[in-house]
Amino acid sequence: MSEHNDLHHTTESSEPISRRKVLAWLTSMGILGSAIVTVFSNLVFIKPRATYGQPMRFSIGTPDEYPPGTRIALGNQKVAVIREGNKMAAISITCTHLGCIVGVADTGFACPCHGSRFDQDGNVTGGPAPKPLPWFELSMAPNGELEIDKGKEITAGKWFTV
């Protein structure tokens, strides 16, 4: 019969699959696929490939600028530089809870947003913070200036000796 298409003979199913059904199915899949590609490409578009913020690796000057006993917060870099004797460390001051900037005191760190507290080494002593404040790699550049790399977290307590 001319009204039946070829697919009818190749399929085992008792229901004949009409050409119209196959075309409708292909069209639907085509439209659905295009919709998915559209949504996906829009998401790709709004995800920036480069950002304009602070670089991950930056210089903080010579060790002389940080005399022993220093506990100072660098605001733009969001890192605390600590020196005890000739040992130095760079500890993040972004709260591990919800990203507020913790206050730096001699006794440790305290977050004003949700009350998280950390000891001098950044370990959690109270509040909702789930993790200690991370330590970043501190190194000496050939020109005698200290460099912090926020891309490299190191184990807490691993001091850098100057």
Add this chain to the structure above:
Amino acid sequence: MVYRMSDNSQKKSVLSVVLGLPSAVWTSVFRNDLPHTDLGRSRTSFTNFFLHIHPVKVHKHTLRPWFTMGLGLISLFLFLTLTVTGVLLMFYYVPSTTQAYDRMLDLRGSVAFGVFLRNMHRWSAHGMVAVVFLHMCRVFFTGSYKKPREFNWVIGVLLFLLTLFLSFTGYLLPWDQLAFWAITVGTAIAGYAPVFGNEIRFLLLGDTTVGQEALLRFYVLHVAVLPLITTLLIAVHFWRIRKDGGMSRPAEADIVETNEAAPTTIANVPAMAFAGSDGINVIEKKRYGIQGMVRGPFTKVGNVPDNSVFSYPNLLLAELFVFILTILGVLLVSFFFNAPLEDPVNILHPPNPAKAPWYFLGLQEMVSYSAFWGGVGIPGLEVLILLALPYFDRGQKGIGVWFSRERLLANTLFMTFVFVNILLIIIGTFFRGQNWEFVSPF
């Protein structure tokens, strides 16, 4: 002579055209005179774009002030106020970290009514969050989310979330301390979402921290993306009200007072009612009801409850009254209270305590116990439960009645939900001080 005559008649016709101009323009715009008859009221509602959103006739029960309290209308009017004041504020605002805060200060000094418009915008936004929530409570406690209105409840929940998100994105724009830290905390909460948390946060901020990219993104979301989606959903919400049979009401409200012989089921209506001898009576009764009053999802000719009155003027006057009250409220609050503006952003020093806007303080209180459960887990579950609610609570009793005894359990549960959230907000607002420690406000 001939020439003169034609000149004369032309003059006359020009004069008549000029004199007839007002009524010609009126007719071209409104089609009808101000209506004095029922037919006129019906025609006016049909032919006017803004009026045809309304049904021609509206149920008396719907017009009871204490049934709806006009909360949905107030939400709409606040949204319109926000649109108008928002567009005006856009003339002076620049979404730039170096300029945004200065522009806020400029509103005080160099823009006529600048502060007043900002006040109106801010207080309307706060008001809209509150009123949309109250509207949701009204719909729940009157059982109005039940079949056939399940989907409109879902749209309503989405509109509530959009309201919160609109308010949240607007919060960052002044680029003051309050804005900056509220958004820092808010987007960090998004980072706790499972699997895609950090991706969502990065897409929202356009960067790893809150900065220029985030300000621009929030601005675009606030002035274009979210208002468009909200407007669309409001249109669907309103359309569904009529398609779902108007406002919910108890079955008793449909007992026909005026015509005892009125048919109660469609089967009782003679098929040829309009042509039959007693059809005259039906036509007399139903002439304006056919498209106006819909009981179920579809129009049922001849089965229209007659406890209804014409929308023009009954519903319109009620709406006008609610509109005037809303605008009056916004104007009064904006006159007496200035919208807060804190110091410009200082990335190193979060204010202590750093608090989100009041409607997120319940969330912030929960977040202070656990970032995931307080910020993502519990709120996410709450939203899911709200969305799924009408599909699980399927009983058909107690619809259209405040605090129906037959819905004691559902109402008690929802009341608990409301009170817990209000309690958390009160704790977050008044009982949390420096470092989010517990303090007494007294």
